[in-house]
Amino acid sequence: MAEDAVRADAERNHRLIIDAAIRILGHDPDASIQNLVDESGVGRTTFYRHFQTREDLLEAVTAEVMARARRRAAAAAIVAGEPKTSIRNLSASLLDIGLDWGPLIATRDGVSDAFETAKKADDSPTRTFLEAGRERGELRTDMPQEWLRTVVQTVVLTAIDEVARGALTRPDAYRLTADTLVSVLLPPR
Amino acid sequence: MAAEASLRRDALANRQAVIDAAAQVLRSRPNATMAEIAARAGLGRTTVYRHFAGRDELLRALVAHVADEVDERSAGIVAREESVEETLRAIAGACIEVGLRYPFLYGLRQDAVPALRRLTGTATTPYLDYLVAARERGELRSDQPLRWITAVQAGVTIAMIGELLAGRFERAEAAGVLGDTLVAMTVAR
Numbered sequence: 001m002a003e004d005a006v007r008a009d010a011e012r013n014h015r016l017i018i019d020a021a022i023r024i025l026g027h028d029p030d031a032s033i034q035n036l037v038d039e040s041g042v043g044r045t046t047f048y049r050h051f052q053t054r055e056d057l058l059e060a061v062t063a064e065v066m067a068r069a070r071r072r073a074a075a076a077a078i079v080a081g082e083p084k085t086s087i088r089n090l091s092a093s094l095l096d097i098g099l100d101w102g103p104l105i106a107t108r109d110g111v112s113d114a115f116e117t118a119k120k121a122d123d124s125p126t127r128t129f130l131e132a133g134r135e136r137g138e139l140r141t142d143m144p145q146e147w148l149r150t151v152v153q154t155v156v157l158t159a160i161d162e163v164a165r166g167a168l169t170r171p172d173a174y175r176l177t178a179d180t181l182v183s184v185l186l187p188p189r
Numbered sequence: 190m191a192a193e194a195s196l197r198r199d200a201l202a203n204r205q206a207v208i209d210a211a212a213q214v215l216r217s218r219p220n221a222t223m224a225e226i227a228a229r230a231g232l233g234r235t236t237v238y239r240h241f242a243g244r245d246e247l248l249r250a251l252v253a254h255v256a257d258e259v260d261e262r263s264a265g266i267v268a269r270e271e272s273v274e275e276t277l278r279a280i281a282g283a284c285i286e287v288g289l290r291y292p293f294l295y296g297l298r299q300d301a302v303p304a305l306r307r308l309t310g311t312a313t314t315p316y317l318d319y320l321v322a323a324r325e326r327g328e329l330r331s332d333q334p335l336r337w338i339t340a341v342q343a344g345v346t347i348a349m350i351g352e353l354l355a356g357r358f359e360r361a362e363a364a365g366v367l368g369d370t371l372v373a374m375t376v377a378r
Contacts, residue, residue, distance in 0.1 A: 143366050150352060151370060154344040162340060176337050183330070184373045 014050050016040045021061045026100045033057075062104070063114035069097040070118070073125030083138035084182050090129050091156070091178040098160040099170060126152050133185070140187040148185060155180050204240045206230045208254050211247055212291065219293040223247070255291050259284060264315035273328040273376055278368030280316065281346065285364050288350035295347070295354055330377045338375055345370055 020040035024031045033054060037047045051057040076089030118124075126149050133139035140148070159177045162168040168176070210230035214221045223244055227237040241247040262283040266276060288295070317339065323329050329338070349367045352358040358366075 143369065144358075146357065147349075147352070147366055147370075150348050151345055154348045155341050158341050158344040162337070167336065176333055179333065180337075180341055180374055183378070184370060188369070188373065189378060 010050075013040075013042050013046055016042055017047060017050055017057070018060055018064050021057055022065065025058075025061060025104055029104045058104075059112055059114060062112045065097065065101050065104075066114055066118040069093060070125050072096070074128060076125070076129060081136075081138075083133060083186060086129065086133065086138075087182050087185055088178040090126065090152075091181050092174055094126070094152070094156045095159060095174055095177055098156055099163060099173070124149075130185075137187075139185050142188065151184055152181060155184075200240075203230075203232060203236060204250075206232065207237050207240055207247065208250055211251055212254070215251075215293045216291070251291070252294060255287060255294060258287050260314050260316070262287065263319075267315050267319040273323050274368075274372050276319065276323075277371040277375060278364070281349075281368040281371055282364040284346045285350060285353065285367065288347070289353060292354050295351055328377065329375055341374055342371055345374075 017036070017040045021036050024036060024039055028035075033047070034044075036057070037044050040047065051060065072093040073090055076086050076093060079086045079089065127145070130139060130145050130148050130152075134141050134145065155177055159168065159173040163170060163173050207226065207230050211221075211226045214226050214229050218225070223237060223241075224234055226247070227234045230237065241250065263280055266279040266283060269276075269279075271279070317335070320329060320335055320339070324331060324335070346367060349358070349363055349370075353360060353363055
């Protein structure tokens with residue numbers, strides 16, 4: 001019993017630290033460990049018991065961010081009968097990752113196992129989404145699926161780039177990305 | 190006076206000779222050195238360095254050269270005054286052709302994009318003039334800024350060149366698929 005309680009405590013602290021890191025690092029990838037400790041509400045000793053180095057923490061945060069994004073994007077794929085809504089959901093979930101996590105992810109490119117695995121995964125949310133939508137006849141099938149996936153990635157990256165340049169506001173980026181993807185992914189008339 | 194003018198003509202001819210030589214050498218050897226490029230141009234290294242302080246500067250000039258070539262091709266296509274669908278498909282074909290003749294530029298796409306944006310974005314080009322006019326005729330979607338439309342067009346065009354270079358796409362299909370993609374993104378529906 002006591003052991004269970006200790007484990008539950010440890011899991012709770014682990015989650016508090018990760019959640020705090022996600023809140024802070026999205027906006028400030030260089031935040032100090034002390035900032036993160038303060039935000040999480042756990043003690044410094046507890047913090048270091050869970051994450052010995054900044055690198056350990058960044059890896060756990062990256063894995064968690066990718067997992068959340070994948071869950072959201074995967075959920076978008078299951079709205080059958082509403083292809084426009086599904087495309088908008090997918091578009092928003094991809095932009096969330098890029099806009100909130102762009103700085104952190106960019107610094108982790110090629111460094112993070114979690115990030116690299118997610119990038120190469122065969123069951124990427126976009127691919128799952130395209131496959132399901134095409135099977136239901138809701139998305140275009142006159143182009144290779146992998147090309148459509150490339151188009152989705154390219155449009156999202158363009159939006160992130162335009163926001164970074166100050167050429168687009170975030171709300172405009174969400175609207176334009178979704179509208180463009182709806183135009184490209186629906187079957188041609 | 191006459192001597193000065195002829196000196197300037199010589200300098201311009203040398204500069205062009207270096208750019209042409211770089212385009213040829215880098216096609217087969219993307220990591221070629223300035224010395225190899227100078228040898229191909231039939232010029233001394235000192236002369237080459239007088240025109241281009243380093244490899245980066247030379248590559249930037251090459252990117253501008255490619256953008257000029259695309260401008261020239263698109264001016265010819267636009268002058269044919271075909272339907273917007275045919276025009277976009279022809280532009281797609283021309284961009285792929287030019288892109289494949291300078292494959293090493295794909296590796297530099299971070300630098301190449303701003304220059305290629307000229308073709309589609311911030312400066313006046315034959316293609317941009319065409320888009321403005323086509324939009325006034327009601328042939329293009331009017332719910333998005335042209336800057337966004339041209340940015341995603343440039344993005345997917347460069348992405349397609351990348352797919353071709355990686356061998357993930359058949360050359361014969363590429364222009365058609367890219368053309369259809371540009372049409373879907375751009376044309377009113």
